[in-house]
Amino acid sequence: MKPIILKEHDTNLSLWADAQDDARVSHAARALLAHLRARGFTVEHDMTVSECIRENYHEARKGDLQAHVETWERTVKIEFYQNVVFKNRHGGRYDFDKRARMPYLIGKQYELERDKIAVMFAGCGYLFQRDIKRTGMDYITHRRAELSDFHHRDMYDESPPASNSKSATGATIAHRDTVYFVDGGRWKRGVAYHNINNMWRVLLPCGSVRNLSCRELRHRSDIVEFTGRHFDSHARLKAVYRAMERAVDAADLRKIASLRDQLMPADGGAYVISLHHTQRKNRYITVWGPCDAGYYARLTHAGKYSVSHVLKSPGYYNSGGTGNIAVDAETVERLATLTRPGEYDGAPGPALRNTATVWKALLANVVSPPATEPQPEYRGAPRLKEAA
Structure with missing residues (x-):
């Protein structure tokens, strides 16, 4: 027994x-x-x-x-x-x-x-x-022994599946690879030991151990800028957009002007218009939020994407049909009108009216011809069944 x-x-x-x-x-x-x-x-x-x-x-x-x-x-x-x-x-x-x-x-x-x-x-x-506070390699060895007892004895003798060993750049992470990750705005280095599924234990030089997803790890050869303080560009952009929303709600024009310069793409930029989330009954056209996340009516909450970034993935940002179109930012801002007071939380902001005139101008200024003809919905637009 x-x-x-x-x-x-x-x-x-x-x-x-x-x-x-x-x-x-x-x-x-x-x-x-x-x-x-x-x-x-x-x-x-x-x-x-x-x-x-x-x-x-x-x-x-x-x-x-x-x-x-x-x-x-x-x-x-x-x-x-x-x-x-x-x-x-x-x-x-x-x-x-x-x-x-x-x-x-x-x-x-x-x-x-x-x-x-x-x-x-x-x-x-x-x-x-007894509960012994283990650190460093002793902790990793002890935890791996516990998991192998629970699952099967040879689990760490096998290489993890490819899906559980892909780094942030798509490279393959192997046992005992030296890897890098960002923590608190700074790069940290350690040695990777597979834990379970896509999680890896990273042993730092100080002896502490971090449990991280393989998607958070990089090899040295995959890091272009390595000196000084590192800021995740995606997270930084989201933080700037949140600051912009607060400035708009507070009607802080000086702050808005400062943040606008940080968000302005060098090539003028484009807005991604969502045909899928704009219905015939909607008063305003739906626009993508920043960093490929969220949908908004007011342009002050929307994201502005560089044209070069959009053209790298046209099937995602500019698919046409009932999906999305990417439109020149200057055109979108010129067509915008202020929302009515009380329609949305906070102060009124610029938005695109869901009308035939606005759609005609938007479709004439897409950054590149979509693969499928766009089919926007607005009052008076032909219904898809009727068009067929």
Whole structure:
């Protein structure tokens, strides 16, 4: 029969049996509750849970040291905590790092009771696995051993599937590759060890370990600009657009002018018009938001894309049909009119009226001819069935 191990994690002690009818678990539950009472704890049923499962939940207390106990057919758990120093507004039981938050004497009391419980279970034939704060390669080796025991022994002898080893640039990441990633606006370097699925553990020179998706990792050869502080261009652009929205809502013209210069593409730019999200009943035409995300009516919230970027993926930005078209930014801004007060949150802003006249001008100024003839919807436009 497989031995039962009492495991410690922070201030949580638990044991688990593979078999549902393992009599050792019920024996351990009775022994634990009797041990707590013998050690001077007041042990009562947890009155906050439903009556139908209350016999499996207990609350124990000895001075300022408290414990939550759960007993089930396969598992026994006891979690120690205190409510003298805590961060979570619901109490110390719901804090992370419970042991680190305990005042000195309460922490020592917990360690004493933990050791007494371990000795008691050792007398029953159960093993005790202490929670050791592992770091660096020791942590990675230990965690990989745990996962291979759970899944299958040879899982780390096999190369991960190609989909789980593609870097941010599409290159293949191999075991023990030196990789780079961005953290807090700066590049960091480490050695990659496959974890599970598309997650990799990256061992940093300081000994700390980060668990990151392969899509966040790069090889040195894939990084063009490597000196100084690094800003993710996508995230930076989104931050500028959010600042622009706040400036527009506050009618801060000076701020708007400053941010507009940062958002202006060198080639004049283009707006992506969504035919799919503009319906016949809509008063205004729908425009893409910045960074390929979101749909808006007001141009102050919309994204302006460089023409060169749009032309690299015409099937995505300028497909025509009932999809999207990319239109010269100057034309779009010239056709825009102010929305009515109260139509949208914040101050009125420029938008495109959903009329035949506006659509005619937009279609005449697309950045390149779409593959499929655009079919916009507006009041008076032929319906698709009628057109067929």
